[in-house]
Amino acid sequence: MCYHKSLKVKLEKLAEYYQAEYDKTMSELYGDNPISYHENGFDFKATPIVTAGVPNALQNFNWGLVPFWVKDAAGGTKLRVSTLNCISEEMYDKPSFRDSAKEGKRCLIPSTGFYEWRWMDEKGKTKIPYHIHFKDQELFSIAGLYAKNKNMGTSGDYHSYAVLTTRANTLMTKIHNSKKRMPVIIPKQYEKDWLNPALSKDDVLALCNVVHEIDLDAHTISKRITDKKESSDVPEVLLPHVYEEVRD
DNA sequence: CCAGACGTTGTT
């Protein structure tokens, strides 16, 4: 699973990585600051993504996929709580995701890392947060599906996406030791393929498994990440924090 | 037929 991520990079650098344009609204929104240090999926916020539909632009889409058939805002807010993630193995079958999957509405979700908790005991009493990132590259793409809905009560259409998940690779099995899932990550050399709307189902599903060849790294961080009294969207949240009980 | 779901992960 993946409900927390970071995008510690400026808009301009994002555009460069994806060879994509962005409009004035977006530059006003983010200015010259990194886009986020910690984003909680349950805030359902919009951040820049790249879609198969418009592969040469950064577009601000909301996390938590609201399918086109949702009839009103109440239905959307209820459903998106459980569509932050999509089990990639089932995306062609689930009512909430299958239309996006079949229509090739795949997207790249720019990320500089994601957060996961590791359980330190059998009883589920102690958990320690980690930030997971690439070993040798700051920015990378998480794979997603997206959709458009007209009934969310927003001024324009409501654009949203879900993070695809897959079986955890070796590193993630260690950290995400109870659920053993992780976001689908698309290496740079496959990004164009992923955004090709004509890609076959078999190829799509195969790309959801390349995570097993990816070299990720992780470090423990402070529990400030879940502190409600202080903002967690600050640079300090990413700093390594040593726990006695973690020996690896 | 109508009403209601449509989802993720999980044992704190």
Next chain:
DNA sequence: GTCTGG
């Protein structure tokens, strides 16, 4: 929009 359970 489409499927399932009642």
Next chain:
DNA sequence: CCAGACGTTGTT
């Protein structure tokens, strides 16, 4: 997923 609540009356 986590954090926070943990209730009453009313009545389509």
Next chain:
DNA sequence: GTCTGG
């Protein structure tokens, strides 16, 4: 302990 809201 379990449910709900975010």
